[in-house]
Amino acid sequence: MKAWPVVPLRSVLRTYIDAVPSNQLDTVNLAGVYGFGRGLFQRGPISPLDTTYKSFHRLNAGDFVISSPKAWEGAVARIPEEFDGWFLSSVFPTFRANSEALDTRFLDWYCKRDAVWRQLQGKAKGMGARRESVSPDQFLSLEIPLPPLPEQQALVARLDALAEKTRQVEAHLEAAERDAERLLRAYIFHPPGEQPAKRPMSELVSQRQPDVIVDRTAQYRFAGVYSFGRGVFPSVVKTGSEFAYERLSTVRAGDFTYPKLMAWEGALGVVPPECDGMVVSPEFPVFSINTDEVLPELLDIYFRTPEVWPELAELSGGTNVRRRRLQPSAFLTYEIPVPSMATQLKLREVFRRTQALKAKHAAIRQANAALLPATLERLFAGSA
Structure with a gap:
């Protein structure tokens, strides 16, 4: 590739502030500007x-904007059409290009590289990394x-x-x-050829009491549970x-x-193998599963289903919505559909295949996510 001339940005870009008094x-x-080259977002x-702002900076499509406090971590972006006429505070200076020399779409791609953010960090002033x-x-x-401009546009x-x-690859994987997941849930809510009876959790699980006496000098590896059906994970x-x-x-797993x-x-789930032997606080009731009646996979899938969570909210006591607690006594009265063991075993097989599929997808996602950054480095790192 032919080397491109290196120019100071001010030779093709100038500060252009469209300030409007409050x-x-x-x-x-x-609006706001995401870090790490992810563009603008709507605050509303x-x-x-x-506010205490004396003025706001009006955004004009095609201009460029940076967050002065966060530019060094990639909060820089071209202003797209959908943000034309939106506003940012005065800590977001805006810039306008010489359109005969610079396409701001080219600059936008160039500035999505961490090498650029490191350069900006070297120019940043203040006391402490966060200032x-x-x-x-x-x-x-x-x-x-x-x-040259035609080459910029071709690269864009x-x-x-x-x-x-x-x-498109990400959308295909998600679909x-x-x-x-819909197939898995169908085995619980609409299994072919049967109408599963609802059974209380008290018939399916047994609560275990805390079994570890805390030693103030010992270390403990905690497990946690993500909200929104994302399962149990190794924590602090x-x-x-x-x-x-x-x-x-x-x-235990x-x-x-x-x-x-x-x-x-x-925030409910079955403990995965990677959390086996970890501990949780008394605020986390722990239950052994009666696997003669229900398979762990069924419980994991069922309680990851968003339509189930409002029912749990109704069982959770508390005067404040953010302080609701689901007590074990209430949880054990909750009833879920339990299909035949033959259907559950089919569900287990589909679940395992789904987990294998997701593992393959994770590798594809990793490669897919690395593709653009690697391409940008090939294009720009050796172009000077």
């Missing part, structure tokens, strides 16, 4: 009276390799096409996984002196657990 605005559609309408700030002059002092077209392909390691609980509960406080928003 007292001239009744309402403001406020606000009243200028609810570093990039001024307009510091941003404009950035030197970039700049091909290639990169846009590649980005669309990676998006396949949604279909697999703490010394006994770091918490007040006198007892903890050991969890195949157990069922949930945090009382967050169960109503889908």
